[in-house]
Amino acid sequence: AQSVSQHNHHVILSEAASLELGCNYSYGGTVNLFWYVQYPGQHLQLLLKYFSGDPLVKGIKGFEAEFIKSKFSFNLRKPSVQWSDTAEYFCAVNAPQAGTALIFGKGTTLSVSS
Template identity: 90%
Template sequence: AQSVSQHNHHVILSEAASLELGCNYSYGGTVNLFWYVQYPGQHLQLLLKYFSGDPLVKGIKGFEAEFIKSKFSFNLRKPSVQWSDTAEYFCAVIYYNQGGKLIFGQGTELSVKP
């Protein structure tokens, strides 16, 4: 079965530090890739997505992600985090041969100290 793995369960950073959250997915043909963010007590919001084209995608709030096909990875980055980035981050993958089912990673809790 296809799976998505996020490398870090909990990341703690100080404001202005750089962020990189790892995400790997298992092979399963054509995929669409996503990062979602869930602020405390809120619903999931789309940060960015990759369907095709330039493997470096830019999202909202200064986030970006790089798709590396050979490594089955889609890591999320931000050069300088803010306290307001404190949230849970989910990597998710749609495998075209799975009827649109969005498979989520375990989530990474990001805590940013002011």
């Protein structure tokens, strides 16, 4: 069965620190990859996505992610976090051959102190 692993449950950073959240998935075929974010009191929203092409994708609010096929990874990065980045981050995978449903990781809570 497909699964998604997020390495960190809770990350605590100071403003201006760099961020990297790990995500690995288990599926051998073609995948679409996503990072979603849920800010306190808000809906889940798409941060960025990868379907094909350049494995380094840029999303909203200065976030980027790199797809490394050989490692089955799709890590999220941001060079300098802000207090407003405090949120829960979810990595998700879709396997097109299996339909359009998303398979999520358990989420990583990011707390940024000012």
